[in-house]
Amino acid sequence: MRRTFMKSVALGALMLGVGVSSALAQDNFPNKPITMILPLGAGGSHDLNARVLTSILPQYLGQAVIVKLVPGASGQTGTAAAASAPADGYTLLFTHNFYDQLQQHVKELPYKTTEDFVTVARTNSARMCAIVRSDSQFKSLQSLFEFGKQNPGKVELSHSGQWGATMVPAAQLFNWAKVQVNMTPYRGGGPSLRALLAGDADVTFQFPSTILGQGDKVRTLGCVLDEPTLGSPPTFASLGYPGEIGEMHRIVMAPRGIPADRLAKLREAFVALQEDKTYQRLISRLGEDSNLMSGDDYEKVRVEQSKDYKALVESMTSG
């Protein structure tokens, strides 16, 4: 009895396999596992996002997606590896906008991200908020700006690393407000938050999910978008800041030159993934949202980003 049960299970699995492979036989892509390169290290938020993505994606692609961590040189090692991979759709790059569009204005790179990569999907984004300690003299961003204008260099800002996810929005915001702040880099968001709590820093930028855990120890002065979970603090746009600021986009890229039908197939899979209930549940467990942006739409965002970042870097480095 038990043996027949096992047999029927095996048979069912086999038939399922045949069914999937015959459905895919039409264009035959993908017929082997896809590698997703992360230019980042183990255990970071991209890694955890990738683990969730790759546990659900096979349902929509019919093939396994393997995470390959290639960290080093602020993402350059992994990005270079993906740039030199064949444009056949079997190698993808899971990165973010600061590596994708900002870095080229700061460093000499052995690849050209815009020419070398095309967007498959923006899987989600993480949005920054500016926070101070709850006993801080600054009750609003305006009061912080005013103090900073009268006392150049006096406001101490902690961030998660040079040209990284919390440094760039901070630089964009204070640059726009013409406030000169003293910026100190820390190794990641955790240590930069410690600096704020310990009184080493006056202001820092964090993700809403982190701020939520701090309870009444910190005050949120402003966020890039409306954050109802934090009591809807003012958005940067409501202060008059023009353009995009403070979002870290998690993006899946493919080497440019990938056949159009394969790119379309990959893009479809990510759209379908977004509707998947298990995916939504897992990603929310990470404290992330699942606001997909299609590859086509994100291509337009990249162009704008590049201009903004170029202007930012020029104004920061010219003096």
Place this chain on the structure above:
Amino acid sequence: MEELFGSLVQGAGILFNPDTFLLTVLYMIGGLLLGMFVGALPGLTTLTAMAILLPIVFFLPPIFGIPFLLGIYKGGIYGGSVPAILVSMPGTGAAVATTFDGPALTRQGKGRKALEMALFSSVAGDFTSDLVTIFAIVPIALIALAIGPPELAAVLFLSLIVISATGSGAFVKGLLVMGIGLFVAMIGQDPIGALARFDFGIFELRSGIGLLPMLIGLFALSELLLSIEKRAATYIKAGAKALEGERLKWSEFKASGRTIARSTVIGTSIGMIPGVGQVVAAFVGYAAAKNASKHPERYGKGELDGVAAAEAANNAVNGPTLVPMLTFGIPGDNITAILLGAFVAVGMRPGPELMVEQGPQVFAILLAMLLANVLFVIVGYLTIPAFARVVRIPKSILMPLTIMFAFAGVFAVRNNPTDLYILGAFGVIGYVLRKFRFDVAPLAMAFILGPEIERAVGQTLSLSRGDLFGYIAFERPITLVIIILTPVIAWYLWRRSSKLQREASALAPPE
């Protein structure tokens, strides 16, 4: 205080609930075994295992999922010392100090003793530090907040002094090797401005020298090269009767009691400094044991006490490391970041609110850590014979196998072929240095601590806004005290170690 005690009792109620307790134990044992496995194989890291398995935790109730991850964490740290003891292959910086005496013991046919000493001293250090953490979580949290970049820089500098003052061999030679380590660490990007430097125009060097290829090259590969040269006569002592060796005797463990206690105190204190805690603790614990010993000359030649000193110290870091994560929601390193992710996933958001709102759950997890230690003694004790059997493999197979694992493991970590060249290069560098009787440990230590010191000093300069002296003198009293104490401690240590060395050379028969 009373409230905390109430939470502790309730926490015990959650953990020891008869309906779930058995399953909790089973998940934890599963985690421990898995952790030991990935920790023992170079290239498979505890961190990667935890990142891959985190989604599983999303589907489990917290009382199973979190202990499972804690099991991987604790098992992984011990697992790392297994190849360090058997084949001189440290998988992490924390295991480097274990290679000073572990492999020498293995060669003398005392591999099993060394493994058991590592296990028991690890667990003793870990258990005590967890216990301290449970009862002193609030003061530890305050101390963690008080250690900023200036204090970190001062503490790391003091550690470098302490370790080098009690190192083996000539002082000048040690400094020279340390200088090489500091330079090697600077290849790549600087930790403050992320600018490329010393890459000699080679793109592959922009990411810097990887820790694992450097460590395995320097310690394991150079050891193999030396053995091949001597036709492997010394790799593992030939003709030892019972190759797995004897078990650890109670009297031997008791003899290291003071060392374990000292290392536990050192490890627990250093544990409040996130990130580099384990490496520094193991080195300082080892240096302190050597300094206090009546026979410092035996250290580095197969002293059981040396294994105990390093292992108790690096494990005692574990308890306090979790405190900033639990109390402020601030992860100190990537492993605690994953634990943070797991906590959030099961509905516990670490931060100031957590202790107030979910105090019992927090204590249930802390108690689970204590339980993990108890289980670990049992799991470890039962698995050691299997590990110890490695030395029974004939040398003609073990040595090529070790080389294969070294290269495969190093490649697996970053998937970067450059790392293989780096591994080979450091194998040769280690071989040459050892040939000329240089101690390679200062190189590894400077390599690991160099960037940390550079970052902390850079941050301090940024924080001081140009007035470094005024900033430290008037705004950083703790830093000032450490800076003043540093030369005093260095002088004392130097006097003591040179006196002991004189006595030892007077007593020892001429070679």
